[in-house]
Amino acid sequence: MSTEVAIVGIGMHEFGRTEGVSGMEQGVIAVRRACADAGVKWEDVQFAFGGSAAAGAADTMVSQLGLTGLQFINVANGCATGGSALFSAYNTIRSGVFDLGIAIGFDKHERGAFRVDTRGAGLGNWYGASGLALTTQFFGMKINRYMHEYGISHSTLGKVSEKAFRNGSMNPMAWRRKPISEQEALDSLMLSYPLTQYMFCSPGEGGVALILARADKAHLYTDKPIFLNAAVVRSRRFGSFEVLAPSIALEHNAGPTVDSSKAAFEMAGIGPEDIDLAQLQDTEAGAEVMHMAENGFCEHGEQEFMIQAGETEIGGKFPVNTDGGCLANGEPIGASGLRQVYENVLQLRGQAGARQVPNDPKVAYTHVYGAPGISGVTILSR
Amino acid sequence: MAQVPVTEGVFTWPSETPQLIGSRCVACGNHMFPVQAGCPKCTGEKTEQVLLGRRGTLWTWTVQGFPPKAPPYAGDVDPKTFKAFGVGYVELPGQIKVEARLTEADPEKLKIGMEMEMVIVPLSTDASGNEVVTFAFAPVA
Numbered sequence: 001m002s003t004e005v006a007i008v009g010i011g012m013h014e015f016g017r018t019e020g021v022s023g024m025e026q027g028v029i030a031v032r033r034a035c036a037d038a039g040v041k042w043e044d045v046q047f048a049f050g051g052s053a054a055a056g057a058a059d060t061m062v063s064q065l066g067l068t069g070l071q072f073i074n075v076a077n078g079c080a081t082g083g084s085a086l087f088s089a090y091n092t093i094r095s096g097v098f099d100l101g102i103a104i105g106f107d108k109h110e111r112g113a114f115r116v117d118t119r120g121a122g123l124g125n126w127y128g129a130s131g132l133a134l135t136t137q138f139f140g141m142k143i144n145r146y147m148h149e150y151g152i153s154h155s156t157l158g159k160v161s162e163k164a165f166r167n168g169s170m171n172p173m174a175w176r177r178k179p180i181s182e183q184e185a186l187d188s189l190m191l192s193y194p195l196t197q198y199m200f201c202s203p204g205e206g207g208v209a210l211i212l213a214r215a216d217k218a219h220l221y222t223d224k225p226i227f228l229n230a231a232v233v234r235s236r237r238f239g240s241f242e243v244l245a246p247s248i249a250l251e252h253n254a255g256p257t258v259d260s261s262k263a264a265f266e267m268a269g270i271g272p273e274d275i276d277l278a279q280l281q282d283t284e285a286g287a288e289v290m291h292m293a294e295n296g297f298c299e300h301g302e303q304e305f306m307i308q309a310g311e312t313e314i315g316g317k318f319p320v321n322t323d324g325g326c327l328a329n330g331e332p333i334g335a336s337g338l339r340q341v342y343e344n345v346l347q348l349r350g351q352a353g354a355r356q357v358p359n360d361p362k363v364a365y366t367h368v369y370g371a372p373g374i375s376g377v378t379i380l381s382r
Numbered sequence: 383m384a385q386v387p388v389t390e391g392v393f394t395w396p397s398e399t400p401q402l403i404g405s406r407c408v409a410c411g412n413h414m415f416p417v418q419a420g421c422p423k424c425t426g427e428k429t430e431q432v433l434l435g436r437r438g439t440l441w442t443w444t445v446q447g448f449p450p451k452a453p454p455y456a457g458d459v460d461p462k463t464f465k466a467f468g469v470g471y472v473e474l475p476g477q478i479k480v481e482a483r484l485t486e487a488d489p490e491k492l493k494i495g496m497e498m499e500m501v502i503v504p505l506s507t508d509a510s511g512n513e514v515v516t517f518a519f520a521p522v523a
Contacts, residue, residue, distance in 0.1 A: 115451045124416060126389035128454025130505060130516040131446060132481055137469045140444030148442075148494050167418040193489050238423045247404075247415040248471060248479045249423070 005093045006218035006225035007380070009038025009211035010099045013106070015329040016175030018205055023055025023332070025230030027106030028064045030207035030335075038221040043068045045211070049085035051075035052334035058104055060176065070250050071098075077183035079281075079370020080210065080233050081105055082337030089212050089233040099214045105206035107332030114203055119371060121244055135283075135371060138243040140192030143286025147194065150301035152289055154194060159307050160285035161198050161300065163195065164321060168328025170354040175204055176328040185285070199285040203329025208338035210345075216298065224329055224349045229363075229379045230267035234260035236373030243371045256375035257281075257294040257367065264365075264377040265296070272296040276346060276361035277381075278318070279340035281369040282325040292320065295377070296365050318358050322347060335377055340366035348382040388505055388516040394418050395515070400502050401436055402480060404518060405429040413478040424444065435474040436500045437522070443470035443484060443492045456506045456514060472498045472519045477497065483518040497522040 011033025013026035021029075027050070028134070035042055042065050050058030051074055059072040077084040082105035089103040113136050118128040127133050147244030148153060162182045168174035180198055188197040218225035236242050265271055272295070280295060282288035289307065293300045297318060306312060312320040323329065323343040326336060344364035346352045363381045387395045394401050404415040406507060409426035420427055447466050449459040458464050467492030471490070485503060486492055498519040505516045 032383050037523070112451065113448075114455065118454050122388060124392065125454065126392055126516065128450075129388050129456035129514075131455050131467060131483060132455055132469060133454055134446065134450055137444050137446060141442040141469070141471065145442035190445070190447050192447060193443075195444075227493060246481050248481075250473065250476075250478060360413065 004215055005163050005228045006213055006215045007210050007228060007341070007345055008218050008225055009040065010035045010211045010222035010345050011035070011037055011209045012339070012342050013171055013352050014173050015206035015209040015332065015339065016204055022110030023052055023106050023205060023207070024061055025064070026108070026205060026207035027058065027209070028061050029106055030106065030209040031061070031065060031102065034209035034211050035275045037104070040100065040211065041274060042066045045070055045100060045102050046098040046236060047071040047089070047101040048104060049073050049075050049088040049101070051077070051085055052105065052107045053078065053081060055106055055108045055334065058106070064352070076216065077233070078372070078374060079333055079368055080337065080374045080376040083231070083368050083376025083378070084233055085212065085339065086341065087376070088231050088382065090228055090231045092211055093214055099217055100211070102209055102211050102339060103340040104207070104209045105334040107334040108205040109203035109332065112203070116244065123244065123246065127246055132246070133244060135243050136163070136192040136195070139284045139287060140195050143284070143290065144194055144240060147284065152185060152304050154299070155182065156289060156304055156307045157194065157199055157285040159323050160282070160288050161185035161327060163313060164282065164325050164327035165198070165356055166266050167322055168324025171323045171328065172178040174324045174328045175330045176324065195284050195286060201283055201326035201331045204332050206332040206335045206339065208335045208342050210338060210341060224382070226345045226348050227381050229381055231378045232264040233258045233374065233376045240373060242373030255294065256371055256373055257291060260375040260377040261295040261367065268379040270379070274363050275365045276363050277322060277344070277357050278320050278365040279323070279325065279343055280320055280367045282321055283331065283369070285327065287369065288321060288325065289368055291369065295365070297308065297369040303360040314355055314357055322352065322355050322357060327347065333370070337366065337368040340368065341378055341380065344380050348380060384509065384512045385515050387414070388514050393517045395502065399436060400500060400517065401433040402500065404432050404434045404478065406432045415478055415480050434477055434480065438472040438474040438490065438498055440494055440496045440498050441471040441473045442494060443468055445469070445487050445489060446511050459508070467490060469489045470519065483516065485518050485520040491521070
């Protein structure tokens with residue numbers, strides 16, 4: 001595997017709701033924590049890529065961090081904002097332009113389901129006015145069709161939520177830290193059939209920063225460098241079924257997750273069987289189920305057995321969303337993809353505490369998915 | 383009370399048999415909804431307007447169980463009076479799958495593959511007292 005770029009420092013601001021602290025300030029705190037983790041000063045950082053969806057232009061945070069004159073590029077790419085910042089930082093180092101840089105994501109959203117700017121999304125006002133512009137509807141419809149085609153049960157959706165909240169209860173950075181049972185998840189308010197309140201993540205707040213260095217210099221900053229073996233972002237192709245789509249083609253295409261996953265495995269030169277744990281986009285419980293197969297970790301329909309048998313639990317054969325995922329952490333759009341990478345760095349360093357995956361995991365995978373049909377994947381190893 | 387469509391150019395109205403207005407790619411025949419100028423399938427730059435079929439089969443569905451945010455939603459958002467509504471994709475044979483409100487919101491009565499027909503339904507009342515209508519699909523009795 002390619003080992004040109006290493007993650008040498010990680011920082012996070014707690015996810016959830018932090019009254020009185022702006023999204024930008026949460027980003028600044030994450031940056032300071034990442035610098036402290038790597039033992040670098042802000043003035044040592046040569047470049048930054050950063051973004052948020054709803055909490056302002058990332059480059060203005062230099063007025064709080066210090067006006068060092070570094071190259072700072074704002075990234076705005078919806079749910080793949082964090083993944084795009086990381087992709088850009090990764091390739092900036094690979095290109096040889098700089099040796100040390102940072103990828104930053106933060107956000108702060110209003111309560112309740114995302115309010116969709118139909119015009120900004122390239123859709124007519126009639127679409128939202130008619131009651132169709134809700135991302136939650138897409139997720140309900142995608143998993144409903146999937147359950148029909150592949151025999152996934154309501155119980156399995158409940159078990160995904162139960163696992164997420166249990167893992168979240170072991171994560172001091174998580175928003176939701178109170179375990180719930182499968183039955184409580186199934187019995188909670190039905191928001192968008194077949195998905196209930198506890199099967200959906202909520203828009204939230206938080207910040208994550210990752211410091212990247214040329215791998216041959218990583219030892220200057222850490223004795224536990226984590227190598228970034230692949231970082232890929234893909235958009236949709238014709239025929240895929242995506243969020244906020246007034247229509248979809250009759251012919252079927254597997255979608256951007258399948259494309260980004262294949263490209264990432266090719267880039268890293270390994271396959272799904274080499275992955276020890278994964279953080280997969282779980283906007284809702286069904287998404288985690290479907291993304292297991294779309295990322296190549298099982299055949300469509302096999303998830304029913306795997307999840308019922310506990311294989312995706314922290315102590316199982318293939319742990320998924322060990323930090324509680326979006327379900328327990330909420331979704332601050334700009335920070336969400338970097339949270340997954342943060343968790344995998346902790347797991348590969350052996351620093352994940354009560355939720356540490358046993359047997360010294362070596363290779364870990366992240367996957368984000370979002371509007372209007374984009375996906376980002378990373379592969380990390382130690 | 384006069385009836386006005388939620389927008390012009392998305393469905394034919396007034397009409398005894400309302401139809402959705404879409405586009406067809408002159409080069410490859412791909413259908414699009416709503417109307418658009420470029421083809422996402424073949425990258426063709428020339429499309430022509432077509433009326434879409436009124437009947438199809440339910441490809442997937444959900445039920446909107448909570449009031450959407452307003453704006454953009456124009457319908458009832460009062461939690462006390464809000465009524466859940468169905469949302470689905472209806473596969474129009476040989477054309478495209480379109481997303482629409484459904485007149486049925488009972489999970490027991492919605493089945494993937496069932497026959498559906500396009501109808502016009504009331505959505506809200508505008509500032510002038512007109513009834514705003516939009517399109518939906520109803521199960522074929």
